[in-house]
Structures are given as structure tokens and as C-alpha cells.
Amino acid sequence: MAPLTSIRTSNGKLEIVNQLLLPHTTEFLEINTVEEAHDAIKSMKIRGAPAIASLASLSLSYHLTKALTASPSPDFLASPEALAAHVEQILAFLYTARPTAVNLGAATRRLQNNLSASLTAQSSARAIADTLIAEGKLIADEDVGRNKEMSKSGGDWLLKHVGSENTGSGLNVMTVCNTGSLATSGYGTALGLITYLHETGKLEKAYYTQTTPYHQGSRLTALELQTLKIPSVMLCDTMVGSLFQHHNIHAVAVGADRIARNGDTANKIGTYNAAVLAARHGIPFIVVAPISTVDLDVADGSGIPIEQRPAIEACLVRGALHTGAESSDEQAVVMITPRGLEGIYNPSFDVTPAELITAIVTEKGVAVRKDGEKTFDLSAIVPMS
Numbered sequence: 456m457a458p459l460t461s462i463r464t465s466n467g468k469l470e471i472v473n474q475l476l477l478p479h480t481t482e483f484l485e486i487n488t489v490e491e492a493h494d495a496i497k498s499m500k501i502r503g504a505p506a507i508a509s510l511a512s513l514s515l516s517y518h519l520t521k522a523l524t525a526s527p528s529p530d531f532l533a534s535p536e537a538l539a540a541h542v543e544q545i546l547a548f549l550y551t552a553r554p555t556a557v558n559l560g561a562a563t564r565r566l567q568n569n570l571s572a573s574l575t576a577q578s579s580a581r582a583i584a585d586t587l588i589a590e591g592k593l594i595a596d597e598d599v600g601r602n603k604e605m606s607k608s609g610g611d612w613l614l615k616h617v618g619s620e621n622t623g624s625g626l627n628v629m630t631v632c633n634t635g636s637l638a639t640s641g642y643g644t645a646l647g648l649i650t651y652l653h654e655t656g657k658l659e660k661a662y663y664t665q666t667t668p669y670h671q672g673s674r675l676t677a678l679e680l681q682t683l684k685i686p687s688v689m690l691c692d693t694m695v696g697s698l699f700q701h702h703n704i705h706a707v708a709v710g711a712d713r714i715a716r717n718g719d720t721a722n723k724i725g726t727y728n729a730a731v732l733a734a735r736h737g738i739p740f741i742v743v744a745p746i747s748t749v750d751l752d753v754a755d756g757s758g759i760p761i762e763q764r765p766a767i768e769a770c771l772v773r774g775a776l777h778t779g780a781e782s783s784d785e786q787a788v789v790m791i792t793p794r795g796l797e798g799i800y801n802p803s804f805d806v807t808p809a810e811l812i813t814a815i816v817t818e819k820g821v822a823v824r825k826d827g828e829k830t831f832d833l834s835a836i837v838p839m840s
């Protein structure tokens with residue numbers, strides 16, 4: 456079966472899979488406006504740091520494509536200045552959809568830089584729009600290639616790090632959340648590394664946490680691994696310590712929403728717990744993410760904004776009404792807490808300190824901490840924008 460996809464662009468339409476309904480219902484939603492893109496990101500119909508950056512960029516491309524063919528032509532195409540003001544407003548709006556994943560900010564900043572360069576070159580409004588359309592599509596398209604690069608270099612590095620004498624019938628790698636095709640434009644980051652090991656016959660099993668309260672693991676990673684026919688085992692978030700005590704886990708590989716200059720990494724809630732337990736058990740802990748996830752403006756993890764999701768989301772479980780359910784009518788959202796419960800803690804991400812991270816893998820290669828140092832120096836591998 457073909458790998459799953461989070462964004463579809465065919466027949467002139469921009470569509471996303473509504474991830475709130477997966478794994479039981481595959482429903483494509485057409486995204487017609489930047490407001491709809493913003494809402495889809497905020498409500499987590501699409502999620503995963505690279506995927507939300509791709510959708511935001513594509514929504515601007517589609518908006519401008521429609522404007523160029525509209526009759527009469529919209530006012531904002533009357534001059535380069537009018538177009539710049541309009542685009543800047545859209546970029547600022549898209550940037551507010553979710554705060555932690557820096558890829559969204561990197562994409563909007565890149566589009567802003569593209570706009571500024573066109574203004575400096577004194578291009579016409581239509582030429583500026585054309586350039587922005589191409590840049591928006593490029594941001595989404597280039598994600599797949601770099602995911603394959605980092606998956607391969609991370610996988611090869613891990614095999615060497617573990618050593619062939621310890622590999623046995625292949626590596627057992629645990630992951631958290633969902634970092635595969637659904638979280639990116641394709642192939643995935645940490646799940647890409649796991650896929651690469653499987654494709655090259657070097658994976659014994661993938662292990663993944665359910666990742667409550669949104670269940671990115673049990674709903675999305677489960678579906679991706681099943682689709683790719685990768686041998687895997689799901690565990691509840693509370694079982695990581697037990698897994699490490701009783702099974703031979705060779706590595707933990709996770710994605711990232713924002714990596715500070717020193718290597719401190721924000722990722723899905725529960726990642727920090729897994730890192731502490733991995734350190735206790737001497738298990739290598741690897742972060743796999745595109746270079747655009749590194750935020751050199753943030754010195755360490757204390758400067759990363761952590762999104763707090765609505766309290767109600769921690770009180771609900773979403774799922775199918777019966778095992779054969781396929782349509783969205785056969786889905787339900789069930790409340791599992793007492794009515795009127797107060798005092799709910801629901802951060803969407805946590806920060807894993809650099810000293811618990813063995814390696815950070817990007818499309819530029821594998822970064823490790825220097826001997827005796829507790830932090831990474833990522834400034835050397837990140838191009839200045």
C-alpha cells in the first residue's frame with residue numbers, strides 16, 4: 456500500500472487529510488483560504504512541525520494563484536506595495552496558528568525574505584506573486600528529499616554507534632508521537648529513520664508510545680507502521696520504564712518542534728520522560744529534524760514557547776464506535792473525566808535538555824556533543840538567514 460499523505464495537491468486543489476478522524480476515516484478536506492489553513496493547523500486537523508509549515512506555505516501559494524486569475528483583479532495586485540502589505544498580513548496571521556513548532560516561523564520568514572528581495576529588485580506585483588507562489592511550493596516539496604537524507608545518515612550513524620556485534624537480528628527502536636508521512640510532506644523524520652532501517656533489513660521492531668492525550672502514536676504512527684508493514688509494538692506512555700527494563704531497546708528516535716542553539720529540544724509531551732529513562736538505561740537518544748527546526752535565536756530550552764492546549768482535550772478520547780466503523784458518523788468523542796473537573800495540566804510539548812541527547816540528525820549530517828560537554832554547538836551547521 457502507498458505511504459499515507461497529509462497534503463494532496465491535484466486538479467488545482469489543496470487538500471489535507473483530516474487527522475482528527477484517522478485511523479478509521481480517511482477524509483480529505485479542501486483548503487480554500489488562508490483562514491481555513493490557519494484553522495486546520497490550530498485545531499490539529501493537520502499537525503507535525505514540517506507538515507504545518509508546508510500547509511501554511513501552500514495556502515499562500517494557492518491564495519495568490521487564485522488572485523492572479525481572478526476577474527476583476529483584486530486591489531492588492533494594483534502595486535508591489537499593496538501586494539507586500541497584503542502578504543505580510545497573511546504571513547503574520549499564519550504564524551500565530553501554533554507557537555512551538557519553529558518550522559512555521561522559518562517558512563513565513565523565508566517567504567518574507569523572498570518578498571523583500573523581489574521588492575528590492577523592483578519587480579511588478581504579478582512577478583512578485585509568481586515568485587512567492589513558487590517559493591511556497593518549494594518549501595513543501597523539498598521536505599521529502601531532506602527527510603530521506605536525514606533518515607539515511609541517522610540510520611547509518613546509529614548502526615555504527617550500536618555496533619554490528621550488538622545488533623543481532625536488527626535494531627529495536629522506540630519513538631514518541633508521530634513523525635512520519637502524516638507529520639511531514641513525506642517519508643518522515645524519526646519515523647523516516649525507522650523506515651530506512653526497515654527498508655535496509657536492519658530493523659527488528661519499532662516501538663511507539665500511544666502519546667496521550669491526542670494519541671498521535673496509537674492513531675497515526677500505528678496506522679503508518681501498519682501501512683508500511685513494519686513490525687511494531689505499541690505501548691502506553693506509562694510503560695516506557697518497563698519496556699527499557701525488560702526488552703533490548705537499541706535506541707530512542709524522536710522528532711522535534713524546536714531545537715535551541717545549545718541542543719535543548721522541544722518535542723511532544725512525554726519525550727522528556729523517555730529521555731530520562733533512556734539515560735538511566737544507557738540507551739542512545741536521537742533527535743531527527745530538518746535544519747529549519749534549529750532556532751539560533753533561542754539560546755536554550757527555557758526560551759522555547761510551550762503551547763498549552765485547551766484543558767478539555769486532556770479529558771476526551773476520540774475514536775470509532777465499533778471495529779468496522781469507516782465513516783465520520785461512526786466516530787465519537789468520549790469524556791473520561793468527571794464533569795466540571797478543575798485543575799488540568801495540558802502542555803502540548805516538553806523540553807529535553809541537550810545533555811540527555813546523544814545525537815541530533817539533520818539533512819546536514821549528525822551532530823554529537825563534544826567529549827565532556829553537556830550541550831551542542833549547532834551554530835556551526837545552521838546557515839544564517
Ligand code: MRU
Nearest residue numbers: 502503504632634638710711723
Ligand atoms: O502536536 P503535534 O502533533 O503537532 O506534535 C508533533 C510533534 O511533536 C512531532 O514530534 C514534531 O512536530 C516533529 S514531526 C516530524
